[in-house]
Amino acid sequence: MDKIEKIKILYIDDEVNNLHGFKASFRFDYTIYIAENVTEALKHLEQHPDIRVILSDQRMPDKTGVQFFGDIREKYPNAVRILITGYTDIESVIDAINLGNIYRYIKKPWTDTDIKTAVDQANQYYLTTSMLAIKNQELQKAYDELDKFAYSVTHDMRGPLLSILGAINIAQGINDLADIREMLGMMDKSVQKLDTFIQSIHDYYNLNRGQMKISDIKFDDLVADLKDIYDITGRTDHTAFDVSVTQTENFRSDEMSLRIVLNNLLSNAFKYQRKALDNKFVKLDIQVSNGNACIEVKDNGIGIDEANVNKIFNMFYRATSEEMGSGFGLYNVKDAISKLGGEITVDTKLNEGSTFKVTIPSK
Amino acid sequence: MPDTVNFIIIDDSKLDCFIADKIIRNTGKAGDIKSFTVAAEALDFISKAPPPVSDKTNVLLDIQMPVMNGFEFVEAFEKLPEDIRNGYNVYMLSSSINENDLNRVKHYPSIKQFLNKPLTSSALAQVLEGL
Numbered sequence: 162m163d164k165i166e167k168i169k170i171l172y173i174d175d176e177v178n179n180l181h182g183f184k185a186s187f188r189f190d191y192t193i194y195i196a197e198n199v200t201e202a203l204k205h206l207e208q209h210p211d212i213r214v215i216l217s218d219q220r221m222p223d224k225t226g227v228q229f230f231g232d233i234r235e236k237y238p239n240a241v242r243i244l245i246t247g248y249t250d251i252e253s254v255i256d257a258i259n260l261g262n263i264y265r266y267i268k269k270p271w272t273d274t275d276i277k278t279a280v281d282q283a284n285q286y287y288l289t290t291s292m293l294a295i296k297n298q299e300l301q302k303a304y305d306e307l308d309k310f311a312y313s314v315t316h317d318m319r320g321p322l323l324s325i326l327g328a329i330n331i332a333q334g335i336n337d338l339a340d341i342r343e344m345l346g347m348m349d350k351s352v353q354k355l356d357t358f359i360q361s362i363h364d365y366y367n368l369n370r371g372q373m374k375i376s377d378i379k380f381d382d383l384v385a386d387l388k389d390i391y392d393i394t395g396r397t398d399h400t401a402f403d404v405s406v407t408q409t410e411n412f413r414s415d416e417m418s419l420r421i422v423l424n425n426l427l428s429n430a431f432k433y434q435r436k437a438l439d440n441k442f443v444k445l446d447i448q449v450s451n452g453n454a455c456i457e458v459k460d461n462g463i464g465i466d467e468a469n470v471n472k473i474f475n476m477f478y479r480a481t482s483e484e485m486g487s488g489f490g491l492y493n494v495k496d497a498i499s500k501l502g503g504e505i506t507v508d509t510k511l512n513e514g515s516t517f518k519v520t521i522p523s524k
Numbered sequence: 525m526p527d528t529v530n531f532i533i534i535d536d537s538k539l540d541c542f543i544a545d546k547i548i549r550n551t552g553k554a555g556d557i558k559s560f561t562v563a564a565e566a567l568d569f570i571s572k573a574p575p576p577v578s579d580k581t582n583v584l585l586d587i588q589m590p591v592m593n594g595f596e597f598v599e600a601f602e603k604l605p606e607d608i609r610n611g612y613n614v615y616m617l618s619s620s621i622n623e624n625d626l627n628r629v630k631h632y633p634s635i636k637q638f639l640n641k642p643l644t645s646s647a648l649a650q651v652l653e654g655l
Binding site: 312319320321323324325326327328330331334335343344347348350351469478479480481486488 | 537538539540542543546547550588590591619621622641642643644
């Protein structure tokens, strides 16, 4: 089992003996930082912003504990604050509680159990609060995506349907078969566009709600499937498809996520080609070494304008009106890669081509 | 209503351009019709072409398009010199049922009307009668 990292706590007291006694008692339980005055305490906080629990003496020469907590509250809102005082000066305690600056109050002289109980409860409180903050962030992200999603549904799903409806309306009044055929061809594309969009939603849902299934990945097998599919696309569009896989070691990952990544990158590489070019190509290179899989998808297609390149991973963003992109593919790719703990970079130039590089660590 | 009417269609969907083109031609009033699947190219064309003098050219503009969307097009269009702008009527044409989009249309003085997709002969006939 992984070694659990000890939680970091800061103790501030102007009596040096107290500091050393404290350190001696709890150094096995926590990572302890001690400070004789406010300046030293601030230095510790600066260097270790992940300090979870701060214990402070109330009566100190430069500042009271309550004042100190009031000062740092804004900058370090997550650290849980505990006040220690020998004087039963109820006024300062009332102050501290009313200002919301402290979580617990411990009376001097403290026993080890007092401290241990207070710190452990403070840590629980810290975990609960930060978990809530994370959940809130996730919730906000989910809301934002839902908004975008609802908006997109009206365009990306309704759009192709209305196009088809419009075409049907016109077709009813047309007798020329050639015209009808031309329209059927375009209606076909609209239906495909809608279907692609629905499949992307399925990918999105699987990535976000589905459980990852980690298994041994043989890239040769994974790529064989894709090669079958894209060889046909390549032949139809006169685009050379070159695949190389070097895997000499075991690699563990979630196969479905990898498929989403490879499928989207390849489908984009084939889709966004310069149609008139003679030597159109797509190259897929996969190297597995030192516990990492490096996937490179390179094409000499239309490329992406520098001004738009940082937006391509945004949901529903489309950098070109060529072809029928859903604006969902690269968003799903980035999502899948970050779930696998990997990274993606793109090197691209308008009218020259794009190279996507993905690095994913073995699980 | 003038005898023939000129149109510019701006829509990233080729099928939607085709539909608009057909419906315009079916009116029997079609003059010159130009279709653009990239809004920036349409803007470039409008800013460089000699502005229509006698009758205005009607622009049918989609909202959601990649790179430059319909609103961005209108914002750029409204910065063109007045003599160019006066040569065009802009109609926003969209599948959007989003209220923000519909409200936003009202903020642009150069947008003459909002039309629902798919464009129909009767909707276009009303547009032509209003000219």
